[in-house]
Amino acid sequence: MAHYISDVNITRVLRTVWLNRGLSRIDISRRLDLNKSTVSKIVGYLEELSLVEPAAVGDAGPAGGRRPIHLQIKADWGCVMGVEIQTEAFTVVGINLHGDVFFSHTEPLDLRTHDLVDSFVDIVHRFRPSLERTGMPVIGIGVGLPGFVDPVRGVLKASMPFEQYTEVNFVAGAQEQLDLSAPILVDNDANCGCWGELAFKHSTRPENFLFVLGELRKHTIEMDDYRIMALGMGLVLNGKVHHGTGHSAGEFRSILYRAGTVNQFSISDIEARRFLQDSQVDEMIIDELARHIAFLINALNLGKVVIGGPMEVLADELIAAIREHTQQNWAYPTMVDCQIGVSRLGEQAVAYGAAGMFLEHLIRVPSVQVDGELQTPCGVQLLPRRGTDLPV
Amino acid sequence: MAHYISDVNITRVLRTVWLNRGLSRIDISRRLDLNKSTVSKIVGYLEELSLVEPAAVGDAGPAGGRRPIHLQIKADWGCVMGVEIQTEAFTVVGINLHGDVFFSHTEPLDLRTHDLVDSFVDIVHRFRPSLERTGMPVIGIGVGLPGFVDPVRGVLKASMPFEQYTEVNFVAGAQEQLDLSAPILVDNDANCGCWGELAFKHSTRPENFLFVLGELRKHTIEMDDYRIMALGMGLVLNGKVHHGTGHSAGEFRSILYRAGTVNQFSISDIEARRFLQDSQVDEMIIDELARHIAFLINALNLGKVVIGGPMEVLADELIAAIREHTQQNWAYPTMVDCQIGVSRLGEQAVAYGAAGMFLEHLIRVPSVQVDGELQTPCGVQLLPRRGTDLPV
DNA sequence: CCTCTTGGTTGTATTATACAACCAACTCTG
């Protein structure tokens, strides 16, 4: 039983500085509708924790007055490891609290022959020293996996790419072997793409957007291995990453899908495997995909679409097709207002987003729930349980 | 500058009682993780406001002990007017704080020849006395309109059915003419369908669902008037009604739509107007609609779909089709878990939902925003600005 | 009748916040 508002306002201040680097105490007090003395006290506390520091002294306004002290998060307070694990490779990145990537590594890894949790434990053991050589401790790890993930329980519920149809207790299993104080967070890979867009888009956080993630995956068709594109979607709705009632949101299969094929469209697998090699196939896939994305843009009134993965090669055509179909699919005379672009992070989008997800959870305002407890995925907690050490 | 937690916890208690009629103080304190003395004090305050009353004295447990006092919201503290305005008719309902409908009325009204705001003002003038004859004051009004509505500003941004392509300042305009203390809330009609499902589904509030609202609307095709079905969707995602970046979420048009027609599907208007008269047309529409709904169910992982409007006649076929297509559209061996049903409220679903929306906003926990102010649509406020009159 | 148990109340201590008075440091003007 401990529900002091303090935690809430401390986090509000911290998060506000994080999202808007360079604000002064007065700016914060105005934004958050808190008294400036309250902000002063909270900032003092955060400075004591080395989470916030003065960045620069600004200029006085035209009418004079004391010069404001711009504040910022201490970037090197700690770092976050972001990991993406796919069927044939994994990626690790290290970022500081400002979101700067200071480490990045990609390597092949065959998940068909290796255990998922064991592989992850290996990765952490191998790369934690690399990150901590900077002097920053690893304060948390974010992981992006293909499949249905329950981030609150830290569980991989199912995954077609991993051929996993029973639950894997990912976080608990890893923590057992790792003996690591840093908490671990997991989410679906496409959702991690969303987290990456959310975490550091400070001023212009998109409220409703779609992250389209394509991966080329091996499939065995008639005794031969082929690569077929598998599409996953990550959705942010009302500013929040959407998981759905059973954590399976983001699955894609065309409305015109015909039973029996491995690919997600209305074409045959024979056609599908010629993707990126046969421009006619490319065109068909682009058109069909663009229609579905356009439908979602209009039905959900999305403000933004980001394309990641191998689709990036055909991004120009895809973007044009989406634009065309959104407008065709729109009944009103106005123009549909939706930015469509390609992920700037390329290969690292998911791993980076996974790390961003961790920071998003760390530096967040605990929401007051009405019924039941507030759900924190896997005990992420920033502020120390405050006892006697509170600065008045 | 006033951000005492009190308001938050008072509302939390009130809302908990509202959502779970019959809880005792101890129950509440356990659910909300508040000290029982705090709950006692808050309940005392709410009783003083006549918002909460003891409902019954329960039985002691098997180990003895004092008998709990079950609490409930005072149903007759006030009532809410819910209004649905369509192009050819309007509906008014009156509900109490328990959500019981005690008044209901539907009447033709030609919105092509009447001004929207004036009509609404008329409706309020005519029906307020009817509601207040019960002795309950009208504490608020909820309105459902077809078109894009910004509920925060209380504005109808555009509406194809009303042939309105410029903004209508609905709430401000009405309040000016009405001189009414009760606040007015507006939302899109299909969204109101969602509000109706949310507001009084106490224990089992669906977190992710779709409300499909069909309306038969007049269209002039080749000099003749026909009725064509117009479909709108209301979405609840993560427990919240989804409006989208530009308040236009819920628009429906088929992926296979061909330019030039008034109807929303791939068929011609000649065919579309035979809906409900030609079973072949019905089948085509049902199939096409079901595919799109199935796509949304899987892409958004919806837990529930509710069908309202004239589609209800064909509900059995539509439900079966949706079931079939969701499973076809699903790549995993598991069964898709989504309840599909028909609105129990029939004609009144939208008006009832509009009233429910008002209560949802009235009895809600103000969310603490990080940046900027917390957005209350049109100044709905339950608790008095507390000054000296606070009990202890 | 006594003990144990559970629901609820009351008085007190703690703590987060607002408020007001203050200091710090700047611009502008006469």
Added chain:
DNA sequence: CAGAGTTGGTTGTATAATACAACCAAGAGG
């Protein structure tokens, strides 16, 4: 260049919301 006005930030104090502990109320069971 002194002083008035202005803005950012700090400090001391009052207030109000909450937890905690001790209590009362009212039941069950021996």
